[in-house]
Structure formats: structure tokens, C-alpha cells
Amino acid sequence: MIMRKVVEGSIAVAHAVRTIKPDVIAAYPITPQTHIVEKISEYIANGELNAEYVRADSEFSAISILVGASATGARTFTSTSSQGLALMHEVLFNAAGMRLPIVISVANRALSAPLNIWNDQQDSISQRDSGWIQFYAEDIQEAHDLLAIAYRVSEDIEVRLPSMVCMDGFILTHAYEPVELFEESEIRDFLPDYNPEVYLTTENPLTFGALATPEYYTEFRYVQTRAMERAEKKIAESLKEFNEHFQRGETDLLPVHGPEDGDVLVVSSGSLVSTVKEVAEKLGNDGFGVKVGKMLCFRPFPADAMRKIADGVDKVIVFEKDVSPGSEGAIFSEVKGALYHSENRPEAYGFAVGLGGRDVPERVLEKLIMECIRGERKEGFHFGDVRPVREAIL
Amino acid sequence: MDEVVITLGGVVKPGTARKNKTGSWKVFKPVVDHEKCILCMRCVNYCPEPCISVVDEKIEMDYDYCKGCGICGDVCPVDAIEMVYETKG
Amino acid sequence: MNPPDFFGPGHRACAGCGCVITLRHVLQALDGKCFVVNSTGCMEVVSTPYPESSWDVPYIHSLFENAGAVASGIESALKALGRKDEGKVVVIAGDGATADIGVQTLSGMLFRGHDVLYICYDNEAYMNTGVQMSGLTPLGAHTTTSPAGKVIPGNSLDKKDMPSFALAHKARYVATSSIAYLGDIKKKVRKAGGIVGPSYIQIHSPCVPGWGYDSSKTVEVARLAVETGLYPIFEYENGELISVRKIKKRKPVEEYLRMQARFRHLFKDERGKEIIEKIQEIADMNAKKFGLDA
């Protein structure tokens, strides 16, 4: 039986967590993640979720607590945003290097300074090299569903890497939509219990977190990279199996929407994809062949799939909610990087939009896409929705 | 090139450092005068390696690991341990 | 009659390392029935170069400053998984990891009341990285970041009072000890191991290269720290001072300082003399506070 309800995004995520049944949850409150951990706290207080819930003294401690718990064999969960994720930075590398399948639900938010509590994706995108799998949810349903997929992929012995499931702060965390919520029994079928082969126990006293000299370190990074490659396959498999199980959700690592023979490819991630789709549809009605590539996961980066969907297009346009000052948008760089190895190298345009919570209305995207189509934009990276600026000292 | 084994997460089996024979570090080695020794166990307890034990009611030093720090001699209440220069090679 | 060991041999610690002595006896006191969480530091780097380990107990090293949190996580996992009876969760961390960089995760662990025994092996500086000053470096000590120079004669601060920090967090059991008294370490670790809830034991553990003395004198120098009153040995249970190691005839601090190269500069001039007097005052205050004099 499908349980379909109008719920807030954060509540849908908390519900998914409840059915997935982590053994240990540790978290620290930060806007806009708060509703997730508040709801989980409520489940714990009401006995609806039987887990150890640790109210950590910081995000740094929260993720460190999960390192200890995960190494002991527990299934673990935390959620954070922005500065909180940045504060976890050091531990993220540590958890990935120790191959601990921790899952974080990230409520994407801008980074300070200047202080800004609103949505963009600079927080998680800037953790791209930490060794974590990164999923980006387009809507609340997907934020809910991807959690189960994340655990399944992360805990797979072929992968054993941590995951973050990113959802746009406020836009998804604080919105209400009808969501098909997991039943506990159906999640059990999809996601088996976590029983690691190696874990901390006095019955077999293993050493975790050894020091690797230059003689070994390279090989550790090498096997981690290989595990990411395997993760790519596992994600694709898990998406299909999820779809068979629940009859919903994407079935491709890099889903494409719109006309297959479209000569413009627009790539984006998170909730922005929805708006891009609306615009592409409208432009399609106006006679422009625009297809949309959805960056469902940024790590592992689906380079092969990207080449495939870009095959035959004249222009690739990337809309992303992040920027690397001194360079360009990270997704744009990587999309271009993938296309360098393709025979067909389309023109490439990258736009940072929606930074710090700026709403990205359809008209903005439509204007930018049309400027690219008409050749009014230079190839390369641009701020898409920036106003004229005069710099001043005071 | 030789193949290296990289374990999942770098997990290591217990006690595997025993293959690292630190005895080569020492310049002076402790020698026990079993006549004087009263088996008080102070050297056993204070050895940082640890590489001193009682075998057949006699103190035995495992020179494979002894780094020659001299703590055993220093804590011996009856001066039964002497540090002697170890010629190598 | 040989005690069972759960650490070494084959580790790469310096000859005469006082910290390893601490380690050995902590693990022995718990009969190896424990989970060790080790901060980055000497004991970590000397014991776990891949693919080797000197540990015979379940062991994890994560980072420098998160041992309190990692231990909290292990303890929570053992609870959640119904495996609490497997053993005690024990942190083994140096003074820098404890009193400086890891103070927040220690605070969180103590405050939340996790059933964890936190052992600080106190060798009074960042020895792993080459003897830099930490929050537990004593007054007057020369370190590479508090060098005895022409203008400033070594460390101008005195040790941070971490036992009081633990007490302020209502830790169930708080104690100090020293490798000079192995029986004392064992007794206290066993006691803490039997208490459900957070406990903190700080164990004075001399460092041969960091303090500058002959490697055979590790125990002797540790004993002098206690006998001068500079390292008072005490224990608190539920906030009450329940025992103090009495000193028959307290020795002047010079005896302790003179043994170590890190204090050598204090014996060169009048300024040094003043600092020695200040150090003596610290010892006198300890004696008064804890009633050290027998």
C-alpha cells in the first residue's frame, strides 16, 4: 500500500530516516536543516524510532561521533547545512578514507561571509574532493527516496563509501508537497541490514585508522578512486532496482529530459532542474530543441554518460548554484572536462545562478538560454543573474 | 613491481608490529645478574617495549625488541642489571 | 606471573618512553577488555604504520581533536547494538589533544555523560611534532615554540587545570597519576573502569627527548615531579576529593628541574632564579590545596 501525504520536505526526510532505522544519529542544529533533526528528536522522544540520538556539541563532533559508531558496526545518520558541513570538512575525508558508509542529509545553503542562510550549493560542491558520494535531489520525493539508495550504495561491500544526499535548503526542506512515504516493510526489502565484515569488537581486536607512509598512501587513494568507479555502477543499478520496487524515481545516473535530438543541452542540479525543465518545455513549444541533463550525482561524476547525452548537440549550457572564485562553476568545469574527450565538442556556457537564495525564475533562465542560442553570449563562465556593481571602499 | 595489499579502510590485524624488531636500536644492552635478582618484577613492569619476562623463574630479556633505554637497570632495587656496550656486526 | 600485555613489542616509540609505560598499564588494568580511541600523537604514529599494529585491543585513530566524540560514538553504537558488555571505551590522548585542540569534544563527551574513560598521557608538550608548547606545558619550560631566549625565558604560562575542567563537567571520576606509581595507575584505571559514566585520568608520562634527560631516568624524573609537589596525585569521586598521595618530605623543585634540559636555562641567571621561585610557589600551592605534606 502506498502512503501518500502532503508533508514538508524535512519531515519526508525524517520519515525516510525512521524507516531506514539508523542505530546511531548525531546532529547539531543549523538552519535550514533544523526541521529534520527536530522531527527525528520527536520520533526518539515518542519511541517511534529506537536509535541512540546524540545531541552533539558541533557538527565536527556529530560527524566524529558517527565515525566511531560506524567503525563499531552501526548504521549512522546525520544532517547539516553550510557552515556545519564546512566544519565537518576534516572528518569527511577521514570517514571516506576509513571507508565508513555514513550518510548525511545536506540541506544546501550558502557559505559565509557575508552571512546568508538561504539556498545555494556551494557548501556541498566545495566538499567534492572529500571522497563522499554526492546525490542532488530535484524534489522532496527524491530527497526522501535517495536516502534509501544512498544507504544501499554506501553499504555495498563493493563501494563502502559515505554519501551525502543534498536537497536545496528551504526550497525543498521547507516546502510541502505530496510525497509517497516509505513503509517500513518495503524498505526492509530494498535495504538489507548493515552487517560489516570488519568492525571494532573485542572479539577480534582490529586496528582502524592506521598511518600510511608514502610507501602506501598513493595506493589507498587509488583504491578509493576505484571504489568510486564501482559506486557509479552501483548507483545506476540501485536506481533501477528502486524503480522496480517502488515504481517511481529516475532509472539513469544522468537522466535526460526533453527531445533526444535537441541541439542544446542544459545541465543543472537540485531543484533548479525542475525550473530548467519548464523552460526547456516552453522553448520546445517555441521551436527550439532543448534537452535537460539532470546532475543526479556529482560524485562519482558521470563523465561517460555526460559525453553520451552531449553527443550531437551544438551547445551545452550549465546552470549551477556555486562558484569557485578564480576559476568558474565546478559543475561547468567538470562537464567541459568530460567533453574534452569526446569527438564532438559543443560550445560550452556556464552560469552561476541562485546564489545565496536568489530565486531563479523561469524568465531568467529563458533569457540566458536564448542569449546562448542566438550567439549573444561569449562561450565560458558567467554570473547569470548578477546586477551591475560598482565597487567602493565604504 | 610487487603487488601491495590495501585492506578496506586500512584496517590492520592486531599485534602485527611484532615483526618490527626494534632491538637493532640499542647501543647498550641490559644484562641480568641472576644471582642478585630477587624477581621483584620492577623491570618487567617498567619496560616500555615490553620485552622483559620471567621464564623458568628467571628474568629474560628479549633482545630482539630491547632498545637499550636502561630503565630496567635504573629501577632495579638490587642493582642486578648492568648496561653493557653492545658491539654490533 | 608475567602480566598479560596488550601493546607491543615492535612499536617505534623512543627508548625509555614514559607514555608507553602508561599505555601498558592502562590496558593491563582493564584486562584488555576495552575499545581504544587514540588521538593523533606519539602513541598513534609509533604504533600503527600500515600494515602493522602494536595493539591487541580494538583500536581506532581518527583525528587529532575528535577522540572525545569518536569515543562517544563507539559507546553509543555499543548501546544501540546491545554490545555494552564487550568492554569499556577508553580514550588515550596526549596533553595537546586533550587540553588544547580536543577540548571541545572532551567537553561534549563529559557533559553528555558517555560511559567513557578518558586517559590523558601528559608529557607536557606536542612531542610528536617536535616539542612545541601545549596547554599542559609547565611554567619556565623551554619548548621549540616557547624557547628560552634572550628576552623571554621559556614558557610564561602554567599548566591548564584539566582535572578541574573535568570536575566542572561533573565527571563521575577524576584523578591524576604518574608512571612513578604503577600500582596507583592500575588501581585508578580499574576503579574508573568499573564506574558507569565519564571519567578522566591524567597521567604524568615523561618524554626523553622533549624533557631532555637520560633515557634510563624516566621513572626517577616522574617520581621527582610528585615528590616536589609539582604533580599532585589525587582522586575525586562524584566531585569529592577522596584521596591524595602524601609526600613525607617534600623536595625542593630544583631537584626536579635540574634533571631536565628543558629547564637548564633557569639555572643560568637571576631571571631564572625568579622563575624557579615561582615554580616553587606552584608546588607550595599544590601542597596547600591538596594537603600533600604528610
Place this chain on the structure above:
Amino acid sequence: MSVFIVEVRIHGRGGQGSVTAAELLAISAFKDGLYSQAFPSFGVERRGAPVRAFLRISDSKITKKTQIYEPDYIIVQDPTLLDVERVDAGLKEDGMAIINTPKRAEELDYGINTELKTIDATRLAIEVLGRPITNTAMIGAFAGATGLISIGSIKDAIMERFSGQMGEKNARLAEIAYERMR
């Protein structure tokens, strides 16, 4: 493609339950078999500050994630907001404004050019709830004025959201407001 999509903007002050109003309307519409979406304007505003909440109702899946710039309807929970902002900004010409005020529509000197309905929700709320919390009255009024959502679903949604007597009182308040608007 959606056959119809209705966009609603709710104006209120922090603490008046505007987000809850949007949520309840979304749940009610869903109960009627429609697709719906509700979300707040995301701010750092505290109690008393002007806030907005948004609602979309459609007969097919709603994919839009942007804020609402050209609403079909506006709901104004607090009459004092008329003094501080143009609540009708972007309101479609064939749209409708539903405003909580003791004034009759023709007495309201605000210059709203669309259809305008008023209701003294504050007085109603005080009478029924004993407190000036107007959000359930306003959603009842919205249902009555637009006919988009059934009052049965609205009452169900309210009863699920507030337990016991509080639920019953709010459901009654919504129904009274609904009847006034029909």
C-alpha cells in the same frame, strides 16, 4: 502539462500561522484529489514581521520550484499589512484578493483592481476560538470564495493538524468563514 495551475500568495505577520495556512490548503487540495505545493518565503523574520507563504494547486504534478510572482489569489491575514506593502503586487487581472478586515470590500480604500472579498476574520476567531488567530478562518474563507477546495477536506485537514477541542473549534471557525464567503 498541467491543465490548470492556481497560484496563491498568503500575506501575514510572523506568528499568525501563514505557513500553516498554506500547508493546510495544500493538504486539503490533496484530499480533494488535486496536486498541491506549499512553501514559505524563507527569511530571518521574527514574530510580528511581515511574512509570505505560497501555495500552488494543480490537476497534475507540480514541478515549479520558484516563488510566485503573479498569483491568481492573494490572502491577507492582517489588515495592517495594507499600510506597509502592496500585497496585490503582480496579482493577475482576473485574480482575487481575500482580505481580513472589518471593512466591507467597497469601503476598502486600497486600490485593488481585481475582485476583492473581505471578511472580519479576527472578530470571528475571537468569537469562536477566544483568540485572534485567523489562519483557519482565512482558509475557510478561501475555500468559500473560490470554490477550489471542499470545506470537508479543509475540516479534515484541520482536525488532523490540531488535536481535540482545538481542532473542532478551528474546523468550526473555518466552516463559518466558508459559509460567509459563499
